Amino acid sequence: MVKTWDQLEELQPAVLRMLKNSIVKNRVAHAYLLEGQRGTGKKEIALLLTRALFCQSRIDGYKPCEACHNCRRIQSGNHPDVHLVEPDGQSIKVDQIRALQAEFSKKGVESLRKVYLLVHADKMSISASNSLLKFLEEPNAETTAFLLTEQPQQMLPTILSRCQTLSFQPLPPQKLVKQLIENGVEPKKAPLLAQLTNSLDEALALNVDEWFAQAQKIVVKLYEVLEKNHLEALVMLQTEWFQHFKEKEQQYRGLDLLLLIFKDLLYIQLDKEEQIVFKGESDRLKQFALRTSGRRLTAQMSAILDANKKLSANMNPQLMMEQLVLKLQEGS
Known part of the structure; x- marks a missing residue:
């Protein structure tokens, strides 16, 4: 289920406040590093900002409407100017980054704006990292990158220095315990699950x-x-x-x-x-x-x-x- 701006603001208020200011002041960075534990909402928030950037009828000037053609296509993962890159096996390969660069050298299908998300960016091979570095050094004005990681220390310092870092805080276990019980988990089991993961979906899967x-x-x-x-x-x-x-x-x-x-x-x-x-x-x-x-x-x-x-x-x-x-x- 797609989470709204208000729902994600409850989970990561500091991150959402920063992103709201960036959109309102029209100062969206060309590259963001989203770092934090698994299950803290990194991917959801990257996609939320992506929807806000492409949205045709923003609410209050910064929230995606979630109903327009662009919002719906990004929700379903088939917008032609939004690209998701995930590890191919154990790592993100140089060919994946080169394919992304080739894609981005073309004009946007519908506008000049393009967005790419690198999930587990710390898993880039050395050659992929070097290739991405060149890409980040010559950003297109309308291109936004989201690099998602649980282990920023595994990434090249030169890549980190070219990104605006958004640090995601672990969710309070009490909040997850409450959500788990609301989703039918026995009160005796919920505290253990909430200590092992920040993700409601993962906790529910572990429960069964x-x-x-x-x-x-x-x-x-x-x-x-x-x-x-x-x-x-x-x-x-x-x-x-x-x-x-x-x-x-x-x-x-x-x-x-x-x-x-x-x-x-x-x-x-x-x-x-x-x-x-x-x-x-x-x-x-x-x-x-x-x-x-x-x-x-x-x-x-x-x-x-x-x-x-x-x-x-x-x-x-x-x-x-x-x-x-x-x-x-x-x-x-």
């Missing part, structure tokens, strides 16, 4: 995902086994963990869930039980919390964050998890 339900059980079980002996925990990695968390995204998810368990234990110790997210496990977690210390929990959470960095640096996931298990058991 069998793999995710099983992942939660395995993570809780690993914590229980960790408290017994390290040999049993290492065996469990082989028999259950590696069988379930196979893909890289799944491995990240496993570490996120594990971190949330340790956070819950800390909340229980700090008498903040209302903040725990593994609501269905609260009785067991209270028992676990009695057997550990706040200092140890903090050290264990640091170890999980460190493991996450190692995974990002392409360390062997099996070795990373074995090291983590041993680290988590230190001082037990």
